[in-house]
Amino acid sequence: xxxxxxxELTHIASGQPDSLRPLFRAIGRRAAIRTGLRIxxxxxxxxxxxxxxxxxxxPIHQSDAKLGSRCLAPPGPRLRT
Numbered sequence: 001x002x003x004x005x006x007x008e009l010t011h012i013a014s015g016q017p018d019s020l021r022p023l024f025r026a027i028g029r030r031a032a033i034r035t036g037l038r039i040x041x042x043x044x045x046x047x048x049x050x051x052x053x054x055x056x057x058x059p060i061h062q063s064d065a066k067l068g069s070r071c072l073a074p075p076g077p078r079l080r081t
Contacts, residue, residue, distance in 0.1 A: 002053075002060055003053035003054060003056060003057040005053075006057070007049040007053035010048065010052045011049055024044045024045045027047055028040060028043065028047060029044075
């Protein structure tokens with residue numbers, strides 16, 4: 001849900017004057033160079049918004065992964081008392 005919210009808020013942040021259009025174009029150009037695909041216009045905007053969504057969710061995913069690895073880790077050596 002965090003990634004979807006961040007994605008949609010990025011669309012809203014761009015607003016009527018397309019204030020984030022240079023960012024969208026830059027991300028689209030870089031992705032096009034790396035993939036060899038044609039990424040322009042609405043596709044560049046969607047890709048940029050997806051990227052923001054992934055970046056927003058990454059810290060949450062990383063903390064969940066750490067928690068999961070602790071839960072699944074084998075028990076450590078027992079201390080004798």
